[in-house]
Amino acid sequence: MPMQGEETITVEDAVQVLALVGDLSMGLPPDHSIRTARLAARLAQENGDAVDACSATRLVALLRWSGSTATASGFANLLGDDVAGRLAMVTRALPGNPNLTLPNVLPLAHTQCEVAGDIAVSLQLPPAVEESLRHLFGGARRGDMQDVLFAPNIPRSVFYVRLAGDLEMLAPAHGTGGALRLIGERAGVKYPVSLVQRLAPHAQAWLDELGEPTCAADYSGHDRLVALSIVADVIELKLPWLAGYSRRVAALARRSAGLAGMLALEERPLVRAALLHGIGRVTVPNPVWTRPGKLAPADWLKVRQVPFWTARAGAQLPAIGADAALGSLVYERLDGSGYYRKLRADRLGMQERLLATAAAWTALRAPRPWRAAHGEAAAATLLTAQAAAGRFDRHAVAAVIAAAQAARSPAPVRDALLSEREIEVLRHISLGETSREAARAMRISPASVHSHVETIFEKLRSRSRPAMTLKALARGLI
Structure with a gap:
């Protein structure tokens, strides 16, 4: 539920x-x-x-x-x-x-x-x-x-x-x-x-003549409601270091909306768009996302198609149409330098501006294969400079930074099934770290990490890291 x-x-x-x-x-x-x-x-x-x-x-x-x-x-x-x-x-x-x-x-x-x-x-x-x-x-x-x-x-x-x-x-x-x-x-x-x-x-x-069979969509429970976040979680299994990214964007966008003076009615589509904005990312081969250095023109062409495919998904599936359309604007910038539509400020409302800023902040604050995570001060400086240059909205940047700072020290997650140490190991491993990398970050031995991973597999009834990650996300552990 x-x-x-x-x-x-x-x-x-x-x-x-x-x-x-x-x-x-x-x-x-x-x-x-x-x-x-x-x-x-x-x-x-x-x-x-x-x-x-x-x-x-x-x-x-x-x-x-x-x-x-x-x-x-x-x-x-x-x-x-x-x-x-x-x-x-x-x-x-x-x-x-x-x-x-x-x-x-x-x-x-x-x-x-x-x-x-x-x-x-x-x-x-x-x-x-x-x-x-x-x-x-x-x-x-x-x-x-x-x-x-x-x-x-x-x-x-x-x-x-x-x-x-x-x-x-x-x-x-x-x-x-x-x-x-x-x-x-x-x-x-x-x-x-x-x-x-x-x-x-x-x-x-x-x-x-591929018409719908008589058994289509009439099974018991077809209209039962489930969490939309499952879609984001499955998408982000593609790149282990992305686990939970869209959830974090959605949570930050929700907190920022009130600070930006948005109505509650405007907040819900913003959160839904944040959870769905990564659909098009699955069309890009993994090596493009992990390649160090500047991307070649052919790679950039593929990356710029990500929001196109997100929008196309919404056009094909009416249930997510409006949400995916909004999510496809996450990479647009006020000066027209974004993609894929290259919209300018007069075509971008506060929802679009806030979503873009929340996604940029969340990306900056997380490590990527080609760079370390930016600290809070560095991320704030970068976004503020981008707003001054006319790429991001100043009010959206201020709201996102304030919302992020207010949530700086979240309460530790407690779980009846896993110990605190196991949750810590899980968070490292689910982001694609090797046992050696996790051990170095946690200052324990790789053998200890391996032992904890085996215990986590057993407790979560998983045989692979992606399955473990999916269950951990659903339980709110990462």
């Missing part, structure tokens, strides 16, 4: 947003998961499944790539470009890569399944959805990427979604006939031969 005062979104709308985030993270078209969900549901219906099973299949397909942000760093290390590389990999257009060995890929597949399953739990989706997501790319009980066909512990939805997803991804690149040929090569390995035979006669018609 969302906490009192927390911004919310319906379960169905959250699923839709997370589906789009997953698509963009994989380099796929922003409607890929929607189309796959319709195909998978059609396949379930054709195979005689009941409405509940069809609904579960649809949800599994929509959340298929929801854990992909959690493996972006790993695939960037393997492929060099986590976005284009994974797109080429799943569409079978990737040239031979010596890094794509089972020992390298399997842990990433398990992490992706774990995070997707945890997302289903957070959204309180039916157990069948969680179970399918945890098996979608192979189960931990076998030593490879494929599960025994029709094994009693593997939900049928897994095979529907695998098959529908492959058809939807391969058809644009290889044509429907070529896609069915490639699918046929995996029949009996990735999905049952009989299921491929059932799909083949309908493949072209279903691709041409």
Whole structure:
């Protein structure tokens, strides 16, 4: 249940947003998961499944790539470009890569399944959805990427979604006939031969006429409210050092709004925009975000597209339309030097000005791979100078600095499950620090950090750092 005062979104709308985030993270078209969900549901219906099973299949397909942000760093290390590389990999257009060995890929597949399953739990989706997501790319009980066909512990939805997803991804690149040929090569390995035979006669018609299946969005609890912050949390798994960034921007914007003289009515969309403004960030390959020194023009072009994709997400999903539109203005500047629209002061209201300032302050105060965090005085000096130069609004800068100073010493977080030392370790590790780096910062041994991490994994019932981070954010520990 969302906490009192927390911004919310319906379960169905959250699923839709997370589906789009997953698509963009994989380099796929922003409607890929929607189309796959319709195909998978059609396949379930054709195979005689009941409405509940069809609904579960649809949800599994929509959340298929929801854990992909959690493996972006790993695939960037393997492929060099986590976005284009994974797109080429799943569409079978990737040239031979010596890094794509089972020992390298399997842990990433398990992490992706774990995070997707945890997302289903957070959204309180039916157990069948969680179970399918945890098996979608192979189960931990076998030593490879494929599960025994029709094994009693593997939900049928897994095979529907695998098959529908492959058809939807391969058809644009290889044509429907070529896609069915490639699918046929995996029949009996990735999905049952009989299921491929059932799909083949309908493949072209279903691709041409992808209407909503009868089981769409009518499952129990689809209109229940959940915390909107889950979207921000999943997005920020892409870059470990970003964990909790949008939450901090939202909290600072909320505190600053009153000091800036804004009405309570104006505050809520500001907070929601802060939580959603990073959607477009998943379209940029991880190496761009971690590259030291000045970015090349090609890299800057990708970075400047971030707010464009955030705005496009809002245009595609009405439930977040206005919030994403506001969030897409976070990098605009009063003198027209921002991006991507290059708006000037006369087009930017107080909401936009305050959001931009809160995001800039929060970024300055946090470490990045290419620089250390700025101290409070240094950040205030930088923003004040930028306001004097006409880039930021003076009143917004004053309000943000005052709000940040008022919250300088937050009360320590206490948790019934974790000790204070474990919470401290968790905060370091969740931001991407190695055990050695965390040990140095905390002045303890790397072995002690490792021991604490193992205990945290056990207590939070997590097997990977991204899953641990997602649960820690939900508990307010980081």
